[in-house]
Amino acid sequence: MHIFETINKVQLAGKKWLKVMVALCILTFPFGTKLMAQQNNEMVRLAKIKVDASQLKKYNAALKEQMTTAVRVEPGVLTYYAVADKRDLTSITILEIYADTAAYKSHIETVHFKKYKETVKDMVKSLELIDVTLIGSAKKPDM
Amino acid sequence: MHIFETINKVQLAGKKWLKVMVALCILTFPFGTKLMAQQNNEMVRLAKIKVDASQLKKYNAALKEQMTTAVRVEPGVLTYYAVADKRDLTSITILEIYADTAAYKSHIETVHFKKYKETVKDMVKSLELIDVTLIGSAKKPDM
Numbered sequence: 001m002h003i004f005e006t007i008n009k010v011q012l013a014g015k016k017w018l019k020v021m022v023a024l025c026i027l028t029f030p031f032g033t034k035l036m037a038q039q040n041n042e043m044v045r046l047a048k049i050k051v052d053a054s055q056l057k058k059y060n061a062a063l064k065e066q067m068t069t070a071v072r073v074e075p076g077v078l079t080y081y082a083v084a085d086k087r088d089l090t091s092i093t094i095l096e097i098y099a100d101t102a103a104y105k106s107h108i109e110t111v112h113f114k115k116y117k118e119t120v121k122d123m124v125k126s127l128e129l130i131d132v133t134l135i136g137s138a139k140k141p142d143m
Numbered sequence: 144m145h146i147f148e149t150i151n152k153v154q155l156a157g158k159k160w161l162k163v164m165v166a167l168c169i170l171t172f173p174f175g176t177k178l179m180a181q182q183n184n185e186m187v188r189l190a191k192i193k194v195d196a197s198q199l200k201k202y203n204a205a206l207k208e209q210m211t212t213a214v215r216v217e218p219g220v221l222t223y224y225a226v227a228d229k230r231d232l233t234s235i236t237i238l239e240i241y242a243d244t245a246a247y248k249s250h251i252e253t254v255h256f257k258k259y260k261e262t263v264k265d266m267v268k269s270l271e272l273i274d275v276t277l278i279g280s281a282k283k284p285d286m
């Protein structure tokens with residue numbers, strides 16, 4: 001527990017203002033934000049996908065399996081968010097974050113990604129890949 | 144430390160298969176994914192914004208201040224990701240997640256949001272708000 005070691009060191013040092021600062025850090029931590037500046041090499045992308053309406057349920061299941069497997073087993077696959085337009089649930093946007101382009105290149109050669117591509121090849125009507133740069137993000141610590 | 148209390152209880156119970164399962168959970172935890180199913184009431188949105196190129200830097204600064212302040216001080220503002228198209232950095236997409244529509248309605252009445260809107264009113268050339276539903280997300284635990 002680094003935080004208690006820190007407190008202990010501060011107590012040993014006997015500096016009151018340091019104690020107050022450490023206490024403030026601890027007290028405000030649960031209410032703080034998790035801020036991320038984009039790492040230099042991160043690869044961020046938006047994928048815009050139109051899905052055949054009659055196969056939407058199967059497509060969403062395949063997509064979720066692909067996302068969860070990739071994040072679980074590939075060190076360089078960091079984040080996915082997949083959302084569907086409420087006015088047209090077949091219009092899907094995916095935010096993808098990889099550690100770097102090498103991680104992405106490795107990702108598309110994996111068995112699970114190839115399985116996903118094979119599964120959805122007749123479900124996807126169009127696919128647009130947009131390379132983006134992360135301006136910024138902010139999240140509650142538990143999100 | 145719940146995890147060590149758990150191990151201790153398991154040791155007391157003396158059941159080997161339970162010990163093995165707990166050990167496996169601990170060992171695989173750092174490699175696991177953080178999965179989120181959309182909470183029933185969460186409000187998820189994509190905002191698509193075109194910014195005046197000559198004011199892009201100022202716009203991005205105002206956007207980042209708005210995002211970080213909202214997530215820090217408003218309990219119902221959960222997540223923001225803001226990205227810019229690499230081919231045209233004035234084309235910005237923001238993924239926004241609020242706890243519910245009440246949290247969003249409260250958000251747009253805050254001082255910091257109104258300040259942002261006032262600051263950027265002559266920087267934003269167009270704004271499209273798209274209500275979306277979260278199909279799924281997957282993230283490394285530290286993301």
